[in-house]
Structure formats: structure tokens, C-alpha cells
Amino acid sequence: MSKVIKIQKGLNIKLKGKAEKILVKAGTSDRYAVKPADFPGLTPKMLVKEGDTVKAGTALFTDKNRPEVRFASPVGGTVEAVVRGEKRRILEVVVQPGEKTFEDFSSLKPSDNDKEQITGYLLAGGVWPFIRQRPYAVIANPQDTPKDIFISCFDTAPLAPDYDYIFQDVDPYFQAGIDALAQLTSGKVHLCVHSDYPPATTFTKAKNAEIHVFSGPHPSGNVGVQIHHINPVNKGETVWYVNPQDVSVIGRLMNKGVYDVSKTIVLSGSEVNTPRYYKVTGGCRLTSFADNIKAGNNRYISGNVLTGTQTAKDGYLGFYDHQLTVIPEGNRYEMFGWALPGFGKYSAGRTFFSWLTPNREYALDTNLHGGPRSMVVTGQYEKVFPMDIYPEHLLKAIMAGDIEKMENLGIYEVAEEDFALCEFVCTSKTEVQAIVRDGINMMIKEMS
Amino acid sequence: MLRKYIDKLKPKFEKGGKFEILHSTFEAFESFLFVPDTVTRRGTHIRDAVDMKRTMSVVIMATIPALLFGMWNTGYQQAESIGITRTLMENFWFGFLRVFPIIVVSYAVGLGIEFGVAQVRGHEVNEGFLVSGMLIPLVLPPDIPLWMVAVATAFSVVFAKEIFGGTGMNIWNPALIARAFLFFSYPSEISGDKVWVSGIREEGVQLAEAFSGATPLAVASATAGEDATRVTIDRLYEQLPSLGDLFFGTIPGCIGETSTLAILLGAALLLLTGVASWRIMLSVFAGGAAMGLLFNLWGANTYMELPFYYHFVMGGFAFGAVFMATDPVSAAHTGTGKFIYGFLTGLFAVLIRVLNPAYPEGMMLAILLMNTFAPLIDHYVVEANIRRRLKRLTAVKA
Numbered sequence: 088m089s090k091v092i093k094i095q096k097g098l099n100i101k102l103k104g105k106a107e108k109i110l111v112k113a114g115t116s117d118r119y120a121v122k123p124a125d126f127p128g129l130t131p132k133m134l135v136k137e138g139d140t141v142k143a144g145t146a147l148f149t150d151k152n153r154p155e156v157r158f159a160s161p162v163g164g165t166v167e168a169v170v171r172g173e174k175r176r177i178l179e180v181v182v183q184p185g186e187k188t189f190e191d192f193s194s195l196k197p198s199d200n201d202k203e204q205i206t207g208y209l210l211a212g213g214v215w216p217f218i219r220q221r222p223y224a225v226i227a228n229p230q231d232t233p234k235d236i237f238i239s240c241f242d243t244a245p246l247a248p249d250y251d252y253i254f255q256d257v258d259p260y261f262q263a264g265i266d267a268l269a270q271l272t273s274g275k276v277h278l279c280v281h282s283d284y285p286p287a288t289t290f291t292k293a294k295n296a297e298i299h300v301f302s303g304p305h306p307s308g309n310v311g312v313q314i315h316h317i318n319p320v321n322k323g324e325t326v327w328y329v330n331p332q333d334v335s336v337i338g339r340l341m342n343k344g345v346y347d348v349s350k351t352i353v354l355s356g357s358e359v360n361t362p363r364y365y366k367v368t369g370g371c372r373l374t375s376f377a378d379n380i381k382a383g384n385n386r387y388i389s390g391n392v393l394t395g396t397q398t399a400k401d402g403y404l405g406f407y408d409h410q411l412t413v414i415p416e417g418n419r420y421e422m423f424g425w426a427l428p429g430f431g432k433y434s435a436g437r438t439f440f441s442w443l444t445p446n447r448e449y450a451l452d453t454n455l456h457g458g459p460r461s462m463v464v465t466g467q468y469e470k471v472f473p474m475d476i477y478p479e480h481l482l483k484a485i486m487a488g489d490i491e492k493m494e495n496l497g498i499y500e501v502a503e504e505d506f507a508l509c510e511f512v513c514t515s516k517t518e519v520q521a522i523v524r525d526g527i528n529m530m531i532k533e534m535s
Numbered sequence: 536m537l538r539k540y541i542d543k544l545k546p547k548f549e550k551g552g553k554f555e556i557l558h559s560t561f562e563a564f565e566s567f568l569f570v571p572d573t574v575t576r577r578g579t580h581i582r583d584a585v586d587m588k589r590t591m592s593v594v595i596m597a598t599i600p601a602l603l604f605g606m607w608n609t610g611y612q613q614a615e616s617i618g619i620t621r622t623l624m625e626n627f628w629f630g631f632l633r634v635f636p637i638i639v640v641s642y643a644v645g646l647g648i649e650f651g652v653a654q655v656r657g658h659e660v661n662e663g664f665l666v667s668g669m670l671i672p673l674v675l676p677p678d679i680p681l682w683m684v685a686v687a688t689a690f691s692v693v694f695a696k697e698i699f700g701g702t703g704m705n706i707w708n709p710a711l712i713a714r715a716f717l718f719f720s721y722p723s724e725i726s727g728d729k730v731w732v733s734g735i736r737e738e739g740v741q742l743a744e745a746f747s748g749a750t751p752l753a754v755a756s757a758t759a760g761e762d763a764t765r766v767t768i769d770r771l772y773e774q775l776p777s778l779g780d781l782f783f784g785t786i787p788g789c790i791g792e793t794s795t796l797a798i799l800l801g802a803a804l805l806l807l808t809g810v811a812s813w814r815i816m817l818s819v820f821a822g823g824a825a826m827g828l829l830f831n832l833w834g835a836n837t838y839m840e841l842p843f844y845y846h847f848v849m850g851g852f853a854f855g856a857v858f859m860a861t862d863p864v865s866a867a868h869t870g871t872g873k874f875i876y877g878f879l880t881g882l883f884a885v886l887i888r889v890l891n892p893a894y895p896e897g898m899m900l901a902i903l904l905m906n907t908f909a910p911l912i913d914h915y916v917v918e919a920n921i922r923r924r925l926k927r928l929t930a931v932k933a
Binding site: 417435 | 582587925
């Protein structure tokens, strides 16, 4: 194995409700959905209408600006509804599962085909949206040739799934996915694992890829941080990245010719009775876990508590998410909360006495713990931002709309998830991730 | 109980309510009593428990030792000046009566303006002034007329803060601007030998024998000349209070600046909680030491021969390093920048003290000067980062 890349800056937030490594089958999901909002910047164009019968893999909609990118139904059944919101924006396309039927894309051997053929095959098979790119953290442009492809095989976010557990049995489809991806890049496929755990053999035995070992706290599992430390993105360059379970989805398409988005997700958080791993199909509904979730005023999050999306109690798992988190809502007042010693209050700093008990696990709620203020405290973001980038200055460049400065200060390398910890620790309660996405949108507009 | 009462009042202050115009004021008091029930909407779903109130209240707590000592010392110095002895509590009470009105005026004027501006702008009231309002009295002499405190506070809040956009946007430290305003507008009230001890300017006061009321800085800076009246360093040691007195703070001076010990207690709290930057504090002292040592080598006059650590315990050096230079808004923002900023602040403070006898207290000017240059320092630190990152690209292409 290669040398360990040490990430010093960061923060592991210890939350209650970590899942035990027990895999159970989820209750049946009565609906599945694909949500265009999971793909930043996408304008969907519908290909089906309510009442249409679809198979798993049938395209539901495409990208209006890039019609070759297709978004497939996760299951066979009937299109029940196209839910629209303000300005008729499509929020979710809901499929009622019926007969277990799959579109047949007929398998493809990566080694016998060139980049163009594989790209066309992945696009047709509906798995292309799983491949994302930096800069901008959006769906990869099929016309690009990335200089490298990165796969982060560990997740350091709070209560995140353990991929070494999920991939403990060697997964042949993972290898098939890697083989396909390796054909798409002019460089290498990079797998990143963490030094604290013995990595799953699926990763260590993987051929056609280079393994990198990381150590240190969150966000060392963020692919953006890994790219920055292995082979950073400069202006004009592109790298791609894929989640390991989605690599297996690509592999299943290559080997079996089907769009099969079954995956293992973790249900965690302090409001879950017994946090567990579940075998599910992508886009499943949260109601299939209802019997394991405590009653009460809860926040349902598809993803983790830092970067996840708030969903309704009967909402759906996000396209890129492998985790559901349920935590209590925090809409309560607290008398003199800011003045109390705060033995039980979690803070990254040491202004509350809770710093005396670093190993304690917290059941944090969604309270903002204060009002939004202008930026005053400095040096706070830098402590949790392990890149050679000045986060505060980049954010201010974005707020000022200074394109050249954003470019110089590193907008190409970052995504909102890399700033999630900055947002968490922020004394001024600034909505940092939203600012970063605004900046990325500004860049996309400027460059197109 | 109280919560119910507030909930009952709240609609009156909200949009369309009877007292809508006082919305910001109501919000400020409500959030003082209760941490609001707001929840995260987008972005991270959980948030750190820390907020601006917490951070600012830690700074205020850190000033308490210096404040309490300052009150006692005001009484003690006055007793010394007329050659009587009093008990600890008597001294403290004497000082309390002098100092407390200054604090009240500073807060009343400053917060009044802050509330008003927040109201007009429709903002929430920022907690920044809670600290400034405490720091302003601590850097003033005990007998400062209250109307001057009011004028200086108003000037600094309006012209050093609000015209730049309020807390977080200011270029200079507001508390130091208040002091600088008085220093240049009313020099007779804030410099010389007769203002540092309470009551000695009153008519008919019989001063104790050999009591001058001069601050150690004034004593030392009198030896900065190069003429024939040059005194030896041993003579200067005799004129100055002992190093112990300087450190513990039983000397004339501004209310909060005299006791290095009390200031260090505050510094310990600020560093332990991580609220103030250790980089700045450390490098201010390093810069002061470097300049002091350089003067020792030079040795052109007696003041230059004074060991560097005297500078730390005389005047406002320690207070400035701990409470003023570390203001995150007006200091450098980058990690590297903080070292440079701090070092130069300490360096200039000693430089101004020794080379310019017209300004015995160089700390205030040094910090304001470096406040001005902090954005420039940051600019170069960030530029270096940009160049480093561009080099990466050329390295790839080569």
C-alpha cells in the first residue's frame, strides 16, 4: 500500500444513533421516486406521463440541455404522478412498483470497447448521472475526458455508512464498474480508503485502480478533499467521481445488462429505535422504515446531518444518498441558553464546558442556537477545512460576485459538502453551503 | 411563565403590529432572555451551540479581572496621592463610584446608537458593542469627564463602525478609535502627569510628598533624550516603580491597563476557550521583545537601555495585546497574516514609545496603524496562496 495521506484539520461530530453492523431487509416500499432537485442545475424534460407503464431502467426524463443524459426508473411499474411545485417545476416523478421487469440493455465487455462506445452504453442504460465531475459537483459531461476518476471508499460524515462493512463480501460488479470507468479516463481510477479500518477486500483486491490511504477526521472522506491531496483540479481540468455502491450499479449494467439500483443504506440518528443497515432499491420511500422510527417532532434527512436533504416523513431517498438520518427538531426556546455553562452542549470550540467530555455522544437537534450575524470570528473555518484554500476569502469573493477571484481562490476544487463543517461551526450562523452553490452556479453561467 | 408573557407581546412587535417600529429592540431583548427557537432550513441540519452572544460574553468575562482591579487601584492611587491608607473595600468602593458611571455612559450611548441603527436598517442588534462598551472605559483615565466618554463613544460607534456597515465591517477597533478621538481632541484630559490619579486635579488637594502622579511610561520616556541631562539606567530604575508593582499594577494609568497580572488572567480565559487568537497575542509580545532587544543593542539613550520586558508591564502594552489587537474583525484574518500583524504591532508599539516622546503610549497608535494595514497583509498572504496554486498548474504542464 502507498503512503498514508494525513488529514489534520477537520472535526468528527459524535452523534447518538450509530448503526450496528446488522443488515436487515426493509419493509416494502409502496412508491419509488426520482427527484430532479437531486441534480443541481438540471432542467428536466419528461419522457413519460402519468399512467405509463415502465420497467426498471426505462428513462423517465432527460436533461433538457443534454438530452443524451437519461434518468431511469428504479423499478418496474406505473408512473403514478409527476409532482410539480412552484412555477411548474418538477419536484418528483413517482413510480408505483408493479411487476419486476427490467429493460434489457445487453451486457458489454469494457475491454472490447472504446471510450465512446462505453459512454453511449452508460448513457443509454441510465447510469450516467451517477458519474459526477469537479469542477462544480454536477453530472459529468459525456464529451469530456477526465484526467482522473476518484472513488472515495469511506465516509467520515456523522453516522455515515461503513463501506468496508457493505463491501465485506467481494463484489464482482464493483470490479466490472472499475473496468468500465478506467476506459473513460486518460489517467487512473483512484480508490481512497481510511487507515483506521481494515479496508474491505473488494477495494484492496481491485485491479485497474490505484489505492490511496487517508487518515484523520471528517472531511477526509469527502472526495473533494481526496482529489485536492492526490491530484488537484486546476483551471481547465476535469476529474470525475463516483460513489462505490454506484460503481457496482454501473458494473451490474455492464455484466448483466440491467439497471439495478439495489444498495445498502444505513438508517441512523437519535430518533431511530434500532439503527441498522438496510438492503433497499434506490428512490425508496421513507415509510418503509416507519416502524423503526420514534414518534415525535422529527427531522427526516436523506443523507447525513451536514449535507443531507430535508425530506417529508413520507419522502424518498435521494439519488446520491446511502444514508437516512432522523434527528429531533429543535424549535424550542431556551432561557439564557447562551449564558449557561453548557456541559451537555456540543461545540467545536471550548466556550462550553462540554469540551471536558470529548468522547460523549450527543443527540443534537436542528436548533440554530442563535441568530444570524455578520462574519466576525476569524480562523474558525480554517480549522475544519483541510485544503490549501482560504475558505473565508473564497466565500467573500462569491458574495461579491468576483469571478476572477473565485477562480483564483479555488472555486473549481470545492463543492458545498466541503464547506459543511465550516457552516456547522460558524458562530455567525452563515449559510455557507448555499453561498458555495451560488458561486458554482455563477461560474457555470459565466463559463457557458 | 416569562415565555408566555413574551409570546403574548410578540405579535405587537411583528410586521403589522402596533410597535413594529421597535422590532429590532424587541428581538434583542427576547434573544437575550431566550435562545430563539429557529431551526436550520437549508445546509447543515445541526449547528454548533456557540453563537455571537456566547463568544462576546466570554470576552466580557475576560475583562472582569482587569476591571475589578482597576476599580480598586483607582481608590488605592487616590489614597496614595493624598497620603492616607484605606481598607481594600474602601479603595474599591471609591474606585467603583468613579468607574461605574463611565461604564454606564459608554454602554448607554453606544447601545442606544446600535439599537437605533439596527432599527433603521431592519437588522438584528449585533452583540459587538457589548465588548467595545466594556473596553472603552478600561482604556480611559478614571477622572475622564462623562460627557467626553459620551462624545467619544458616539463618535467611534458612528464613524468607526456604522458608516462601514456595522459590526464585522469596521476597519479599526472601535474602542481604540474612541480613545484616539479623546487623545487628539482633548489631550489635556488623557495625557500628561495630572490625569491618571483620581482627584489630584481638584482644588485644594494636598498631595503627599514625592507623589508625582506620572505614569511609568512618562517617567521612562523622559529619559529618551540624548542631551547632557542624560540619567543613568540605575537612576531610571530608582525612578520607576519596582518590576513587581508594574506587574501587579499598583501604578497610575488607565483604569484597566495597569495590572499585567489581571490582564493575563483574562488572556488565559480567552486562550483556553479559543476565543482570541493565540497567534496574535504571542506575536505581539514577540514583536515587542524583538524591538526592545534591538534598542538594547543600539543603546543611544537610557530609555533604549531599558530591558524589553519593562515594555510589557508598563502602560497599555499587555492590555492592547490581549484585548485590542486580537479583535478578529480589525486584525488580519489569515493565519499567517495574524503572525505578521501581531509582530509588527508589538514592534511599532515599542518603536513609537522609545523614539517619539510626544506619544509615550505607542500601543494605541501601533494597533490602529496595523488595523489599517491588516487587509494589505491578508492580501499578500492570499496572493501567495494564489501563486502557489497557479504553480501547481505549470508544474503539471511541464
